[in-house]
Amino acid sequence: MKKRILLPTDYSKNALNAIKYALGLYKAETCDFFLLNAFHASGYSLASLMVPEPGERFYEAAKLESEKGMNRLMEVLNLLPKNDKHTFQIICTFNSLTQAVKEIIDTKDIDIIVMGTKDITKSSNAFLGSHTVGIMENITQCPVIAVPEDLTFLPPKEIVFATDYKTVFKKKELHYMFDLAKMHHATIRVLHIESEGKLNVGQENNKLLLQDMMENIVYTFHTL
Incomplete structure (x- = not known):
């Protein structure tokens, strides 16, 4: 079945790297x-009742910059080896990133x-960029990588799944x-951090349920 994957971008090196990884x-x-770029007009707040409308100078200028950035991005992607299994659709929209993602x-x-994250810098004490954190905190309809x-992309050989076994897993x-x-x-x-002693009956049942779900997958259980 064809997968439908959303790639938010602000046209930064970080965002391009995430696209290449995907x-x-x-x-x-x-x-x-x-490919999504959510733009806003300089001098306007998306939370304000006063926002520029399509056709107004500030709106059209911001839209033009967004579209130029998207064209440059597509030029870069067209230089990559062609993959006939992949198609691209571009979306430039006047909106906050979180709201644009929800709608799309x-x-x-x-x-x-x-989407990309940013490493720690002198001006930031967070591992994840604020946009990425906002998406991960507010989007529950689908997973976020x-x-x-x-x-640099390398095919994953191991996937760590951390759990306390307190959740009834759903496939x-x-x-x-x-x-x-x-x-x-x-x-x-599958990694469990032991903080409350041995697993209770409910946790043991959830662990067995998870094990049943992974019937055709190579997996191991670990406790720290």
Whole structure:
């Protein structure tokens, strides 16, 4: 089945790296990639009641810059080796990134989001960029893959899944991870941090349920 993957971008090196990572991760899969740039007009707040309308000078100037950036991005992507399994759709929209992502998930039936993160800098004490954190905190309709800055794509051989076994697992929530494991013949390492002694009956049942779900996947269990 064709996958529909959303790739938010601010046209930075970090965002481009995340896009390249997504192309590598899903190289063998038939995919529609949706490239999204959410723009705003200088001097206007998206939270304000006073926002420029289409046709107004500030709106059209911001839209033009967004479209120019998207054209430059497509020129870069066209230099990459062609993959007939991949198609691209471009979206430039006047909106906050979080709201734009929510709307596109609904209207385009998005399966997964891949976006970049930023390393720690002198001006920031957070590992993840604020946009990425906002998406991960506010988007629950589909998974988000956060790609660290400057990470070069290599097929994943191991996937760490951390759990306290307190959740009743649902296959529909974990199937993206299972798909990646099967796609790249990766081993899932299930990690439990022991903080309350031995597992109770409910946790043991959830562990068995997870084990049943991974019937056709290579996996191991680990406790620290």
